[in-house]
Amino acid sequence: MTAPEYAVETRDLTRRFGNFVAVNKVTIAVRRGEIFGFLGANGAGKTTTIRMLCGLLKPTGGEGRVAGFDIGREGEKVKRHIGYMSQKFSLYNDLKVEENLYFFGSVYGLPERQLKTQVVAALERFGLSDVRQEMTGRLPPGWKQRLALGSALLHEPEIIFLDEPTGGVDPLARRSFWDTIHRLAADGKTIFVTTHYMDEAEYCDRISIMRDGRVIALDTPSSLKERLGKATVQDLFIELMRREEVE
Amino acid sequence: MLKHFLQKEFRQVFRQREMVMIIFFMPVIQLLILGYAINLDVKHVRLAIFDQDQSALSRSIASKCFASSYFQSVQSAQEGTAALLEKGQADVVLKIPPHFARDIHSGKPTELELIADAQNSNIAGIGVGYTQGVLGRFLADEFERRLDRQPTLRKSVHQVGLRAQAYYNPELLSVYYMVPGIVVVLLTVVTTLLTALGIVREKEVGTLEQLMVTPLRKFHFIVGKTAPFVAIAFVEMSVALLVGTLWFGIPFRGSLWLLAGASSLFILTTLGVGLFISTVSGSQQQALFFSWFFMVFGMLMSGFFTPIENMPRSVQLLTYLNPLRYFMTIIRAIFLKGSGLQDLTGEILALALFGTLIFSLALLRFRKRIG
Numbered sequence: 045m046t047a048p049e050y051a052v053e054t055r056d057l058t059r060r061f062g063n064f065v066a067v068n069k070v071t072i073a074v075r076r077g078e079i080f081g082f083l084g085a086n087g088a089g090k091t092t093t094i095r096m097l098c099g100l101l102k103p104t105g106g107e108g109r110v111a112g113f114d115i116g117r118e119g120e121k122v123k124r125h126i127g128y129m130s131q132k133f134s135l136y137n138d139l140k141v142e143e144n145l146y147f148f149g150s151v152y153g154l155p156e157r158q159l160k161t162q163v164v165a166a167l168e169r170f171g172l173s174d175v176r177q178e179m180t181g182r183l184p185p186g187w188k189q190r191l192a193l194g195s196a197l198l199h200e201p202e203i204i205f206l207d208e209p210t211g212g213v214d215p216l217a218r219r220s221f222w223d224t225i226h227r228l229a230a231d232g233k234t235i236f237v238t239t240h241y242m243d244e245a246e247y248c249d250r251i252s253i254m255r256d257g258r259v260i261a262l263d264t265p266s267s268l269k270e271r272l273g274k275a276t277v278q279d280l281f282i283e284l285m286r287r288e289e290v291e
Numbered sequence: 292m293l294k295h296f297l298q299k300e301f302r303q304v305f306r307q308r309e310m311v312m313i314i315f316f317m318p319v320i321q322l323l324i325l326g327y328a329i330n331l332d333v334k335h336v337r338l339a340i341f342d343q344d345q346s347a348l349s350r351s352i353a354s355k356c357f358a359s360s361y362f363q364s365v366q367s368a369q370e371g372t373a374a375l376l377e378k379g380q381a382d383v384v385l386k387i388p389p390h391f392a393r394d395i396h397s398g399k400p401t402e403l404e405l406i407a408d409a410q411n412s413n414i415a416g417i418g419v420g421y422t423q424g425v426l427g428r429f430l431a432d433e434f435e436r437r438l439d440r441q442p443t444l445r446k447s448v449h450q451v452g453l454r455a456q457a458y459y460n461p462e463l464l465s466v467y468y469m470v471p472g473i474v475v476v477l478l479t480v481v482t483t484l485l486t487a488l489g490i491v492r493e494k495e496v497g498t499l500e501q502l503m504v505t506p507l508r509k510f511h512f513i514v515g516k517t518a519p520f521v522a523i524a525f526v527e528m529s530v531a532l533l534v535g536t537l538w539f540g541i542p543f544r545g546s547l548w549l550l551a552g553a554s555s556l557f558i559l560t561t562l563g564v565g566l567f568i569s570t571v572s573g574s575q576q577q578a579l580f581f582s583w584f585f586m587v588f589g590m591l592m593s594g595f596f597t598p599i600e601n602m603p604r605s606v607q608l609l610t611y612l613n614p615l616r617y618f619m620t621i622i623r624a625i626f627l628k629g630s631g632l633q634d635l636t637g638e639i640l641a642l643a644l645f646g647t648l649i650f651s652l653a654l655l656r657f658r659k660r661i662g
Contacts, residue, residue: 123506139299152505
C-alpha cells in the first residue's frame with residue numbers, strides 16, 4: 045500500500061449536537077511531515093474536530109481520512125496510527141512514571157521486548173530516567189507534559205495530535221517542547237497541534253484559524269500575515285476574530 | 292496487553308491504603324455488627340404478672356413462666372397494668388383474674404388477659420407467643436393431671452396435640468440467616484459500587500479519553516476493570532464464610548462448589564449493573580447515587596430483613612426483578628438446608644438469565660467513543 049499524500053484530509057466535515065453546529069463543513073488537508081497549527085477561540089470547534097479525527101466522535105456530516113483510513117467507518121484502524129495528547133493531563137497519577145509508559149505501550153500492542161526498549165528510549169529521550177520510579181502525580185507540570193508526549197509516541201505513530209499541549213507550562217519548558225516537535229517533524233511525523241499561544245503558531249508550517257465551527261483562514265503564517273498586513277500572528281488572529289468573514 | 296492492564300488495575304486498587312482497609316475490614320465488621328447487634332431473637336421479655344387470684348394454681352403459672360430464660364420478672368405493682376406499660380417497665384403483662392383457680396376447678400369458663408406494649412411489634416408479637424406457649428403447655432399438663440385423677444373421663448376425650456419443630460435452625464437464631472445474607476450484601480457492594488466508581492473515575496480524570504484513542508479492545512478494558520473486584524468479592528466471601536462458620540458456629544451443609552458457581556452467576560449480574568451504571572453516569576456522585584439506589588432496593592426486596600411473603604402481592608411480583616432475591620434464597624438454602632443443584636434450578640436459571648441480560652446490555656451501551 046502506498047502511503048497517501050495527505051496524513052489528514054477532510055471534506056465538509058460536520059458535527060452537530062442537537063441544533064448546535066460545533067463543526068461546520070471543515071475542509072482541510074495536512075501533508076505528511078507537516079506541523080499544522082489549529083487555531084481558534086475557545087468554543088470554536090477545535091477540540092470537537094480533533095476528537096472526530098481521532099475516532100473519539102462520529103461525524104454527523106462530510107468525511108475525513110486520517111493515515112488513509114476513514115474516520116467514520118475505520119475509527120479503530122485510525123487509532124493504531126496516531127498519537128494523542130489531550131489538553132488535560134491524562135496519564136495515571138497513581139502509577140509510577142515507568143509503569144505509565146509500560147502500560148500505554150502495552151495498550152498499543154507492542155510485543156514485550158520492543159515495549160521494553162521503547163520505554164527505556166522514551167525515558168532517556170525525555171530526560172525522565174532519574175524519576176522512573178517516582179509516582180507520576182508528584183511530578184511538576186513540565187515533566188508531566190514530557191511524560192505524556194513520551195507515552196503518546198511509544199508506538200511510533202505517523203500522526204500526532206496535540207490538543208493545547210503547553211497549557212500551564214513555563215516558557216523554558218515550552219521552548220524545549222517545541223524543539224522536540226520540530227525534531228519529530230524532521231523525522232517525517234505529521235504534527236496536528238492546537239494552541240492559544242500565538243508565538244507557538246509562528247513555529248507551524250501552516251495554520252488554520254477556526255471561528256464558530258468554520259475554518260476562516262488557512263495558509264502559512266507568513267503569507268497570512270502578508271495578506272492581511274499584520275506583523276504577528278497575534279495581530280492577525282485578533283483581526284480575524286473581529287471581522288465577519290475572509291475571502 | 293491484558294496482562295499489563297490487569298497489572299495496572301490491581302496496582303491502582305491495592306495502592307490505596309484506605310481501600311485495602313475497607314475491603315478487608317468491611318466484611319468482618321459488618322458480620323460482627325449484623326451478627327450481634329441486629330438480633331431479631333427476643334430474649335428477656337419483661338413480663339409482669341398481675342395476680343388477682345393468689346392461688347396455688349396462679350402462683351405455679353408465674354413460676355413456670357419465670358423458669359424460662361425468655362422472661363424476666365418485673366415486680367407487679369398493684370397499681371395496675373396500665374401504669375407498668377405506660378412507664379415502660381414491662382413488655383407484656385399477664386392478668387390472672389380473681390377466682391381463677393376456683394373457676395377452673397368448678398369447670399366455669401374463665402379468661403386470662405395478656406396485654407403487650409406493641410410499640411415494637413416484633414417484641415410484642417414474640418412475647419405474646421412465648422407466653423401463650425408456656426400457658427398452653429401448663430394448662431395441657433394441668434388437664435392431663437386431672438384426667439389421671441378421673442380415669443373414666445379419659446375415654447371420652449380425644450386430645451389433638453400440636454408439636455412444632457423448627458427444621459434447619461432449631462433454635463431459630465437470627466445469625467443463621469443474617470450471615471448468609473450479609474454475604475449477598477458484601478458481594479453486591481464490592482462488585483456494583485466499586486466497578487461503577489472505578490470506571491467513572493477514569494472518565495472524570497480524563498484517562499478514559501486517553502484510553503479510547505488507543506486500539507485497546509473493549510473486552511480487555513472491561514475484564515481489566517472488573518477482575519480486581521471479582522477477586523476481592525471472592526476473598527470477602529471466604530472471610531464471611533470463615534467468620535460465619537468458625538466464629539458464629541453456623542452450619543454449612545451444602546456444597547462449596549455450588550455456592551461458588553451460583554456466586555459467579557450473581558457477580559456477573561452485579562458487575563453488569565455496575566458497568567451499566569458507569570455508562571449512564573458522568574460523575575462519581577451520580578454513579579454513587581445510582582449504585583446506592585440499586586443496592587437499597589436490592590436489599591430491601593431480597594428478603595434479607597423481612598420475608599418476601601410478608602410483602603403486598605404487587606411488591607412481591609416486583610421482587611422477581613431483583614437478582615439479590617434469587618441469590619439470597621440460594622445462599623441460605625445451601626448454608627442451612629444443604630440444598631443441591633436440583634433444588635435450586637429455578638433460582639440459578641433466573642440468575643443466569645439476569646446476568647447474561649444485564650451484562651450484554653452494559654456491553655452494548657459501552658462504547659469506545661464519547662458524546
